[in-house]
Amino acid sequence: MRDRSAAPVARAGRSPASASLDLIVCCSDGRHLAALVVVPLRGAATLPWALLEDGAGHEAAAQRLAREHLGRAPAWLAPLGVAGEGRRHPSGAPLSLTWLALVPQGTPAPEGHAWVPVHAMPALPARQQPMVAAAVAALRDRMDLVPIAFRLLPPEFTLTELQQSYELLLGRRLHKASFRRALQAAYLVEPTDAWRSEGRGRPAQLFRYAPRRRRGHRRPVRFELLG
Amino acid sequence: MRDRSAAPVARAGRSPASASLDLIVCCSDGRHLAALVVVPLRGAATLPWALLEDGAGHEAAAQRLAREHLGRAPAWLAPLGVAGEGRRHPSGAPLSLTWLALVPQGTPAPEGHAWVPVHAMPALPARQQPMVAAAVAALRDRMDLVPIAFRLLPPEFTLTELQQSYELLLGRRLHKASFRRALQAAYLVEPTDAWRSEGRGRPAQLFRYAPRRRRGHRRPVRFELLG
DNA sequence: CCAAAAGTGTTGGTTCTACACCCATGG
DNA sequence: CCATGGGTGTAGAACCAACACTTTTGG
Numbered sequence: 017m018r019d020r021s022a023a024p025v026a027r028a029g030r031s032p033a034s035a036s037l038d039l040i041v042c043c044s045d046g047r048h049l050a051a052l053v054v055v056p057l058r059g060a061a062t063l064p065w066a067l068l069e070d071g072a073g074h075e076a077a078a079q080r081l082a083r084e085h086l087g088r089a090p091a092w093l094a095p096l097g098v099a100g101e102g103r104r105h106p107s108g109a110p111l112s113l114t115w116l117a118l119v120p121q122g123t124p125a126p127e128g129h130a131w132v133p134v135h136a137m138p139a140l141p142a143r144q145q146p147m148v149a150a151a152v153a154a155l156r157d158r159m160d161l162v163p164i165a166f167r168l169l170p171p172e173f174t175l176t177e178l179q180q181s182y183e184l185l186l187g188r189r190l191h192k193a194s195f196r197r198a199l200q201a202a203y204l205v206e207p208t209d210a211w212r213s214e215g216r217g218r219p220a221q222l223f224r225y226a227p228r229r230r231r232g233h234r235r236p237v238r239f240e241l242l243g
Numbered sequence: 244m245r246d247r248s249a250a251p252v253a254r255a256g257r258s259p260a261s262a263s264l265d266l267i268v269c270c271s272d273g274r275h276l277a278a279l280v281v282v283p284l285r286g287a288a289t290l291p292w293a294l295l296e297d298g299a300g301h302e303a304a305a306q307r308l309a310r311e312h313l314g315r316a317p318a319w320l321a322p323l324g325v326a327g328e329g330r331r332h333p334s335g336a337p338l339s340l341t342w343l344a345l346v347p348q349g350t351p352a353p354e355g356h357a358w359v360p361v362h363a364m365p366a367l368p369a370r371q372q373p374m375v376a377a378a379v380a381a382l383r384d385r386m387d388l389v390p391i392a393f394r395l396l397p398p399e400f401t402l403t404e405l406q407q408s409y410e411l412l413l414g415r416r417l418h419k420a421s422f423r424r425a426l427q428a429a430y431l432v433e434p435t436d437a438w439r440s441e442g443r444g445r446p447a448q449l450f451r452y453a454p455r456r457r458r459g460h461r462r463p464v465r466f467e468l469l470g
Numbered sequence: 471c472c473a474a475a476a477g478t479g480t481t482g483g484t485t486c487t488a489c490a491c492c493c494a495t496g497g
Numbered sequence: 498c499c500a501t502g503g504g505t506g507t508a509g510a511a512c513c514a515a516c517a518c519t520t521t522t523g524g
Contacts, residue, residue, distance in 0.1 A: 034261045034337060074325070074338065098301070098325050098340060110261060111301070111338065113325060157388060160465035176475080182464060190464060193477075194514050200477095202466035211522095217474025218522040227470040235468075236486060237409060237417060238387035239429035243454040403502080420504075421487055427504095444501025445495040463513065 035111035037074060038144055039064040039081050040151040041090065043131055044121040044168040044184055049155070050131035051148050052085060053138065061130075061138045063147065067107055078115040087126050090117035092167040096147070096154055112143060116151050118167040121177070159185050163204075166225040172208055174220035175199070203228040262338035264301060265371055266291040266308050267378040268317065270358055271348040271395040271411055276382070277358035278375050279312060280365065284355075288365045290374065294334055305342040314353055317344035319394040323374070323381055339370060343378050345394040348404070386412050390431075393452040399435055401447035402426070430455040 040063060041052035053061045064085040068077055075095075082090045096114040125131050132138065134152050139145075155164050165181040166173075179195050199205060205223040213219040267290060268279035280288045291312040295304055302320075309317045323343040352358050359365065361379050366372075382391050392408040393400075400408075406422050426432060432450040440446040 095325055098322055160468045161384060163469055174475085186462060186464070188461060191514055191516090192475095193516090195464065196477075198464060198466055198513080202469070204466055204469055211475095213523065214474075216472075216524055218476075218520095220475055229470065233467050234415060235413060237413070237422065237425060239425055239431055240460050241387045241462075242390055242429070242431055243456065401502085418487055418489090419502095420489090423503075424505095425486080438502095440496070441501075443497055443499080445503075447502055 034109065035068045035074065035113050036107065036109040036143075037066045037068055037077055037081060037113045037115065038147055039078060039085070039115050039117060040096065040147055041082065041086065041117045041119060042134070042151060042155065042168070043119050043123055044181060045131060045133070046121060046180065047184070048133040048135065049152060049184060050133050051137065051151070052125060052129055053132050053140075054085070055128060055130050057128075060141070061132075062141055063144045065144070067109055068113075074113055078113075078117075081115075082117045085126065085129060086119060086123065088119075088123070090119050092118040092162075092164075094162075096151055114147055114150070116154060118164065120170040121168055121181075122170065156185060156187075163225060163227075172210065172222040172224050174212060174222060175205075176220060178205070178223070261336065262295045262301065262340050263334065263336040263370075264293045264295055264304055264308060264340045264342065265374060266305060266312070266342050266344060267323065267374055268309065268313065268344045268346060269361070269378060269382065269395070270346050270350055271408060272358060272360070273348060273407065274411070275360040275362065276379060276411060277360050278364065278378070279352060279356055280359050280367075281312070282355060282357050287368070288357075288359075289368055290371045292371070294336055295340075301340055305340075305344075308342075309344045312353065312356060313346060313350065315346075315350070317346050319345040319389075319391075321389075323378055341374055341377070343381060345391065347397040348395055348408075349397065383412055383414075390452060390454075399437065399449040399451050401439060401449060402432075403447060405432070405450070 043050050043052070052064065054064055055061050064081055066077060066081050068074055078093060079089065082093060094116050096116040099112040099114070134148050137148050159165060165178065165185055168181050169177055175196055179190055179192065182195070183190055204225065204227050206226040208222045208224055210222040211219040212222060270277050270279070279291065281291055282288050291308055293304060293308050295301055305320060306316065309320060321343050323341040326339040326341070361375055364375050386392060392405065392412055395408045396404055402423055406417055406419065409422070410417055431452065431454050433453040435449045435451055437449040438446040439449060
C-alpha cells in the first residue's frame, strides 16, 4: 500500500536537496494531543519528512507528504517554521522547513505509524526533537485566531466533543453551560439535523463549524500575555 | 558608505541561489506604520532583498541584510513566511523567505531609502507586493504575545509614546487613565530616573520595558476572534 | 427510572472603558 | 495662568465562570 521508508518526495543523491521538510501531524485521542510518528521495522522513530530538490511547491510537497503518511488529506496544514541555524539534515540540506498538520480525532494511524501523545515522545532525530513542542506551542498560541479546536474534530461533532477539544488545548476543564452559552453568542456553529446516540442518555445533536459574520468587535488591550 | 544596489548577500550567477530573502522593516512615524523601501536612482522601488546560495544561516543573513539597509541592527527580527508557490524571484530562486524587522520610531532612512506609510505603498515587484500587508497583519496578530509595541519605540520611552504605539497597532484611540492602570497592573515597565521636557507642561518620565514574572494567568476561552 | 444532552436563570467576580477629578511641574 | 504628565475614585457595561435547576429523550 505505502512505502514504509518515509518516501521522500525527492530522493537524496540525485541533485543536492535545497531543503528538508518535516511534518508534525497532530490529532486528539480524546484526552491528549498526539503526533504521528513513523515507526520503522528497525531503527528509531521519526517524524514524517522529505527532501526537496526545489523549494518551489513546498506547500504542495507538504500536502503530498501528509497524504502519503495518512492516506488522506489533513484537515489543516500550515507552515510552522523555517530553520537554517540548527543541526541540518544528514543529507546536507541547508534549509529545514517545518509544517504542521491537523487531522480529526479518530483518524487511524496507517501501517508503520503510530499516534504518540505529545508529552511522551520517543527519541527523535536531533533536528526533529524540538519540533513537536514548537508545534504544540503554536497550536495553543493560535487557537483563538484560527479554528484549531474544530480541525481536531470531524466536520460534524457534538458540543461535548468540541468542549473536550478546547479543554485539551487550554489544558484545563471548562464549565459546560458557560461554554455553550459563549459558543452560542459567537455564532460559530450551526446544528445539523443529525443526532448521535452514544449509548445511554439522550442523543447528542451534531453541529458543524459555520462561523457567521461577527459584528464590529474591537479587540481589547491585552498586556497580560506578554511577559 | 553603503552600496545602494541592495547588496545581495549572495550574487546571482555564481551558483544557483537556493532562496530569495525579502525583508520588511517597519517603523512608526508617530501616526502610522511605515515600511522601509529602497528607492534606486532609476527604476521602481523595492523592499530590501538578497539571494541566498545556502539557506543555512538565513537568520544571520536577514540580520546582515537589515544592518546593510539600516546601518544598525533592528530592534526585532522574526521570520514572516516562506513561499514557494507564488511568483518566484527573477533569479529563479525556488524558495522565497520573508523576514520582518522592527526599528524604533525616529530611526532615519539611509541614503537611497525611504519610510513609506504601509497604507500608501508604491508599486513593488510582484513577489513583494503582498508582503507588506502580510507583515502588518502579522504584527497585529502577534502584538499581544510579543512586545511589538515596545520594539517600535526606543529603549526608553514615555507612557504617552507607548500608548500611541498601541493605538497605532490597534487602530483605535485608547483612554489614558485606563491604559496606564492596565499597564501598571501588568508589571511590564519600570521607570527610569530620567525625565524629558517636551516643551510646555510637566516633563514626562521615561520608562523601559522590563516585564516581571506574571503570576499564573489562565487564558479565557476566546471565541470572538475566530469567524 | 436513570443517564446524558440541551438549555435557562442567576449570581458573583473580574475586566474594560469611560468620566470626573486630583496634584505636580515647567514655560 | 495653562498645558501636559501622572495618578485616584468610581461607575457602568461587558464578560467569565460557576451553581442550581428544568426539560428532553433513549436505554
